[in-house]
Amino acid sequence: MIRSATGPLALRGGGTRGPRVDGEILDLSGLSGIxxxxxxxxxxxxGAGTPLSEIEQTLAAQGQRxxxxxxxxxxxxxxxxxxxxxxxxxxxxxxxxxVQARAxxxxxxxxxxxxxxxxxxxxxxxxxxxxxxxxxxxLMSGAHGTLGVLTEVAFKLLPQxxxxxxxxxxxxxxxxxxxxxxxxxxxxYEISGAAHLPAEKQTYVRIExxxxxxxxxxxxxxxxxxxxxxxxxxADQPVERWKAIRDVAPLAGQGGDLWRLxxxxxTAPTLLAGMxxxxxxxxxWGGGLIWALIPEGCNLRARLGPISGHATLMxxxxxxxxxxxxxxxxxxxxxxLRAKFDPKAIFNRGIMG
Amino acid sequence: xxxxxxNRRILNSRPAILDALAAVLSEGVLITxxxxxxxxxxxGLSAYRxxxxxxxxxxxxxxxAAILKVCHSMGVPVVPRGAGTSLAGxxxxxxxxxxxxxxxxxxxxxxxxxxxxxxVETGRTNLSVTGAVESEGFFYAPDPSSQIACAIxxxxxxxxxxxxxxxxxxxxxNLLGVRMVLMDGTELTLGGPFNDSGxxxxxxxxxxxxxxxxxxxxxWLRILPKPEGARPVLIGFDSNEVAGACVGDIIKAGVLPxxxxxxxxPAIVACEAFAKAGYPDCAALxxxxxxxxxxxxxxxxxxxxxxxxxxxxxxxxESTSEADSARIWLGRKSxxxxxxxxxxxxxxxxxxxxxxxxxVLRRIGEMSDEFGLRVANVFxxxxxNMHPLILFDANKPGDLERCEAFGAAILTLCVEVGGxxxxxxxxxxxxxxxxxxxxxxxDLEAQMSVKDVFDPSWLLNPAKVFxxxxxxxxxxx
Ligand SMILES: Cc1cc2nc3c(=O)[nH]c(=O)nc-3n(C[C@H](O)[C@H](O)[C@H](O)COP(=O)(O)OP(=O)(O)OC[C@H]3O[C@@H](n4cnc5c(N)ncnc54)[C@H](O)[C@@H]3O)c2cc1C
Numbered sequence: 001m002i003r004s005a006t007g008p009l010a011l012r013g014g015g016t017r018g019p020r021v022d023g024e025i026l027d028l029s030g031l032s033g034i035x036x037x038x039x040x041x042x043x044x045x046x047g048a049g050t051p052l053s054e055i056e057q058t059l060a061a062q063g064q065r066x067x068x069x070x071x072x073x074x075x076x077x078x079x080x081x082x083x084x085x086x087x088x089x090x091x092x093x094x095x096x097x098x099v100q101a102r103a104x105x106x107x108x109x110x111x112x113x114x115x116x117x118x119x120x121x122x123x124x125x126x127x128x129x130x131x132x133x134x135x136x137x138x139l140m141s142g143a144h145g146t147l148g149v150l151t152e153v154a155f156k157l158l159p160q161x162x163x164x165x166x167x168x169x170x171x172x173x174x175x176x177x178x179x180x181x182x183x184x185x186x187x188x189y190e191i192s193g194a195a196h197l198p199a200e201k202q203t204y205v206r207i208e209x210x211x212x213x214x215x216x217x218x219x220x221x222x223x224x225x226x227x228x229x230x231x232x233x234x235a236d237q238p239v240e241r242w243k244a245i246r247d248v249a250p251l252a253g254q255g256g257d258l259w260r261l262x263x264x265x266x267t268a269p270t271l272l273a274g275m276x277x278x279x280x281x282x283x284x285w286g287g288g289l290i291w292a293l294i295p296e297g298c299n300l301r302a303r304l305g306p307i308s309g310h311a312t313l314m315x316x317x318x319x320x321x322x323x324x325x326x327x328x329x330x331x332x333x334x335x336x337l338r339a340k341f342d343p344k345a346i347f348n349r350g351i352m353g
Numbered sequence: 354x355x356x357x358x359x360n361r362r363i364l365n366s367r368p369a370i371l372d373a374l375a376a377v378l379s380e381g382v383l384i385t386x387x388x389x390x391x392x393x394x395x396x397g398l399s400a401y402r403x404x405x406x407x408x409x410x411x412x413x414x415x416x417x418a419a420i421l422k423v424c425h426s427m428g429v430p431v432v433p434r435g436a437g438t439s440l441a442g443x444x445x446x447x448x449x450x451x452x453x454x455x456x457x458x459x460x461x462x463x464x465x466x467x468x469x470x471x472x473v474e475t476g477r478t479n480l481s482v483t484g485a486v487e488s489e490g491f492f493y494a495p496d497p498s499s500q501i502a503c504a505i506x507x508x509x510x511x512x513x514x515x516x517x518x519x520x521x522x523x524x525x526x527n528l529l530g531v532r533m534v535l536m537d538g539t540e541l542t543l544g545g546p547f548n549d550s551g552x553x554x555x556x557x558x559x560x561x562x563x564x565x566x567x568x569x570x571x572x573w574l575r576i577l578p579k580p581e582g583a584r585p586v587l588i589g590f591d592s593n594e595v596a597g598a599c600v601g602d603i604i605k606a607g608v609l610p611x612x613x614x615x616x617x618x619p620a621i622v623a624c625e626a627f628a629k630a631g632y633p634d635c636a637a638l639x640x641x642x643x644x645x646x647x648x649x650x651x652x653x654x655x656x657x658x659x660x661x662x663x664x665x666x667x668x669x670x671e672s673t674s675e676a677d678s679a680r681i682w683l684g685r686k687s688x689x690x691x692x693x694x695x696x697x698x699x700x701x702x703x704x705x706x707x708x709x710x711x712x713v714l715r716r717i718g719e720m721s722d723e724f725g726l727r728v729a730n731v732f733x734x735x736x737x738n739m740h741p742l743i744l745f746d747a748n749k750p751g752d753l754e755r756c757e758a759f760g761a762a763i764l765t766l767c768v769e770v771g772g773x774x775x776x777x778x779x780x781x782x783x784x785x786x787x788x789x790x791x792x793x794x795x796d797l798e799a800q801m802s803v804k805d806v807f808d809p810s811w812l813l814n815p816a817k818v819f820x821x822x823x824x825x826x827x828x829x830x
Contacts, residue, residue, distance in 0.1 A: 138557020
């Protein structure tokens with residue numbers, strides 16, 4: 001289909017997270033199924049169209065999971081479908097645990113794909129350590145299908161922790177919240193989530209691990225954070241709470257343009273101060289990730305000026321570019337790479353430059 | 354191992370090239386005398402040597418760009434170099450090249466513990482990055498055994514790992530941004546002190562690109578808070594198979610040590626003779642280190658003790674003190690030194706799925722007999738990254754070639770069982786011609802087309818990574 005294609009193709013996994021593009025839909029749900037799962041080697045290999053839920057259930061049955069906590073943002077984007085593992089890889093979609101376990105691209109150890117000329121390519125493999133040749137895995141991950149159609153992906157896994165628990169700090173301003181989260185993330189207590197809900201003035205930090213250790217660390221963390229907040233409680237329902245943060249539930253089901261900013265955490269309070277007054281926001285990654293709902297048509301990039309980071313427009317009726325414009329030499333390299341891998345410019349056109 | 358023919362045109366214009374370089378560089382950057390050039394004739398793979406045409410040791414990114422511009426305009430190949438500890442010949446010069454060494458770029462530009470990063474120039478050594486943030490309670494996680502000497506530049510180029518990467522990942526997982534210069538002199542910055550890329554992850558392909566795409570002069574690195582504590586345990590078994598099975602059980606049980614190191618009998622004997630670390634006399638030894646709060650360490654070790662107990666270990670020793678921990682690690686860390694005492698050796702670096710461990714070790718043993726060369730195995734067992742050390746005698750005609758053939762057979766085996774040629778040392782010249790064992794022509798073509806984009810004239814780090822036959826049409830010359 002790719003080899004003979006002349007017009008644009010829109011790659012579709014579950015249709016739950018990527019930007020919407022024009023073109024004939026290339027549905028990848030047929031490339032489904034786990035082809036290899038070795039719990040003792042902490043690795044799983046699956047067809048790109050395999051539903052994320054199937055992967056997660058299979059891993060959970062062995063007490064394992066994808067390290068990076070992929071979010072489910074369908075409700076946020078106002079869509080319906082079943083996320084696929086290929087879509088997670090192509091979008092480099094990582095949740096709150098990114099502060100500890102890093103991004104999807106860091107767990108992606110291998111892939112197979114078909115480029116724009118219809119040529120099948122593999123990179124990486126099924127082992128955790130692999131520096132053989134250029135790392136095309138990283139290039140493809142987060143390329144949103146603009147360089148090739150992922151057909152198979154391999155991820156490294158982690159064991160599920162015995163317990164998950166956390167604290168809630170009450171009444172902090174954005175500035176106070178970011179410095180409290182930064183103190184937590186700079187502690188040795190292996191924080192696996194640090195988020196702030198400005199509307200509720202609630203700041204959450206999460207610790208996962210063996211029960212005894214988690215109890216000890218919660219206690220230590222509470223003392224450490226005492227100087228940052230007058231009221232600290234043990235967070236109730238930590239699992240549900242973090243699922244809501246992961247899926248950006250507080251911003252779901254509302255109108256406006258949805259922005260996602262990945263920034264240097266300590267700059268977040270200033271950026272928030274620069275947003276329109278009626279912006280609705282959520283901070284994750286200790287302040288390094290800002291989700292913002294802004295009145296339609298407001299060019300947030302222009303409004304904030306240069307930032308230490310980048311801003312993606314996740315959902316909008318406007319014609320602003322989805323991804324931050326890049327400096328000329330980087331844009332030139334990216335365009336040249338696309339011309340190599342997708343010479344007919346058929347894949348997911350128009351979203352990435 | 355073949356290298357491409359030297360380009361006579363370049364050698365003949367050496368005086369003009371050196372003049373052009375001297376004209377744009379500050380005092381002392383350009384090195385041209387034969388005695389000093391000799392210091393750059395090889396890297397850690399010292400079986401291959403070739404003095405370069407000239408060496409440059411710039412002091413700024415602007416000087417790096419100036420050197421590249423001159424070389425680009427005159428069609429001169431450039432070999433980037435960090436500390437020269439590559440074990441794959443990644444920094445091996447050609448006679449017609451200019452070495453671009455970053456050893457003078459050692460500044461710390463910014464330390465930011467609130468945002469958990471350090472911004473450094475890449476000539477800085479790996480260990481001194483941790484040194485710069487240690488007093489604030491932080492460290493830089495990737496810890497190659499060569500960390501006293503190797504530079505961040507080389508770590509990024511090789512995507513280096515270390516004993517603790519089972520938990521913390523390798524260089525690419527700890528790299529936030531780079532400043533770099535393309536072969537034509539264009540300076541650019543990818544990423545920075547924040548997460549992920551807003552566009553294509555170009556930094557992701559720069560890391561591990563072995564100097565093929567750009568010269569990296571600065572880096573933003575993730576730093577992490579130092580753990581509360583760590584404790585190793587040493588467990589001996591009477592067969593490789595049993596030790597391998599024990600590793601699988603530990604991982605399956607949900608324990609995640611920071612390191613699981615494996616040594617077989619020849620390695621144990623050599624290390625013990627060299628370092629006197631008090632290792633037991635047994636067929637296979639695991640050193641497992643766990644980290645965290647005291648409670649967590651106790652919990653994890655209890656689980657490990659229980660799991661190991663089911664495999665009838667012949668020795669079990671938990672560290673009881675800092676000094677004891679150091680002793681447990683001492684033997685492992687001096688493995689290369691110990692081998693060096695026994696003669697010349699070649700260190701391999703293939704990775705295999707952990708489940709194939711017993712099979713691969715058995716096959717290596719059989720091949721050792723076939724090739725008539727001794728081999729010792731030390732490796733990172735948690736992630737299947739093997740380091741077979743083949744002993745040979747460089748003065749004995751034919752021994753090096755036999756050793757290389759043996760090495761190639763082992764690496765081919767690694768690929769056959771689902772693994773890869775190199776887990777952390779890189780391809781360099783050493784594994785270049787084996788690339789076609791792991792990749793088919795379309796895979797290689799895809800990788801080479803990335804080089805086409807970054808370095809269209811194919812002048813950066815010539816004759817590395819890609820099989821000479823595959824790159825023949827592209828290389829200048
Ligand atoms: C005793 C010993 C133990 C070792 N242990 C380990 C280990 O545990 N784990 C591990 O991963 N490795 C290990 N190594 C291998 C080696 O130390 C690493 O590959 C290291 O990262 C190389 O760094 P370097 O600065 O010495 O680089 P060099 O050897 O100078 O160069 C390595 C490669 O990087 C390229 N390069 C250098 N600088 C730049 C730059 N500025 N821009 C672009 N490309 C550049 C070079 O062209 C070359 O291809 C070991 C080596 C030795 C000798």
